[in-house]
Amino acid sequence: MLAALLLAAAAPAALPVHVGGRTVREADGSYRFGWPAVYFESRFWGRGVTVDVASDTDIYRLLVDGGERLRLERPHGPVTVAGLAPGEHVVRIEKLTESQTGGGRFRGFFLAGPGRRLAPPRARPGVEFVGDSYTVGYGDAAPGRTCTRQAVHDTTDSQRAFGPLAAKRLGYDYRVIAYSGFGIVRNYNGNRAGETMPLLYRRAGPDDPAAAGADGWRPKAIVVNLGTNDFSTPLHAGEAWASPEALRAAYRAGYIAFARRLMAAQPQARLVLMGGPTFAADVEAVAKALASPRVRTLRFDGLALDGCDWHPSLADHEKLAALVEPFLR
Secondary structure, X not given: OHHHHHHHHHOOOOOOOEEEOOOEEOOOOOEEEOOOOOEEEEEEEEOOEEEEEEEOOOEEEEEEOOEEEEEEEOOEEEEEEOOOOXXXXXXXXXEOOOOOOOOXXXXXXXXXXXXXXXXXXXXXXXXXXXXXXXXXXXXXXXXXXXXXXXXXXHOOOHHHOHHHHHHHHHOOEEEEEEOOOXXXXXXXXXXXXXXXXXXXXXXXXXXXXXXXXXXXXXXXXEEEEOOHHHHOOOOOOOOOOOOHHHHHHHHHHHHHHHHHHHHXXXXXXXXXXXXXXXXXXXXHHXXXXXXXXXXXXXXXXXXXXXXXXXXXXXXXXXXXXXXXXHHHO
């Protein structure tokens, strides 16, 4: 017992941390997470810092004072950045890739050598982005459209997708709740019938059936971009809708219900509904049915779609971020 107490007393204390994104705080103080674009930030005075993060699948970017220091691929255990100029620093780690199963665990930032723990960066106004592969940033950093499954994973940089881009430019915190291939009532090619984005939205993680806990998140705006997967593939025999018209009617009804749920949960937030070329008219109909001054629509078109599998590239995400940004001010 005495040895255990001595070990506990000797264990270094993690730096106070500011958390961005949906996470689960564990009993040992670590954070478990699976949704895209999660990030953690701390401040310290010193010349070095250690980050302890673990994941079997994901890739991370480690930044100090806004500059990238390391790219961590499927890390397991502590990694240290040393040799910094003596003084105050901000350290940040960002999740880049999409984990549809599994995820990561963040155990904290720790001083590496003499120094002082400082208060973390303050919380900033928040915005939330709900969507599919466009919101995830699926294969956005790829050199072309043809990608293996592994290449899709490794070239996805959710931090450079349109949502985080727009939020960072405005100095906002952000949260991304998005899953590639999912829709409002129908997923890509009819996959996983009944398990659509309104269901996943409730979860602590994409593959975690436990409900997300209350965490005080109060965004000023929620941006929803869902509909591409509902309509991008033809209906198959045995699906729930007898015709494309029936699917569109179900999409509109399902979207209205989901939007009302979001508005009730976050009464302070405005709702921005994005509509691509194949479903913009449906989004306008949803907004009209909601009949609320809190709801706005944003139509987008003209993307090159030269990322993986005809998805938005980094250049496309820059265009989308420029469109979205005025709606977040």
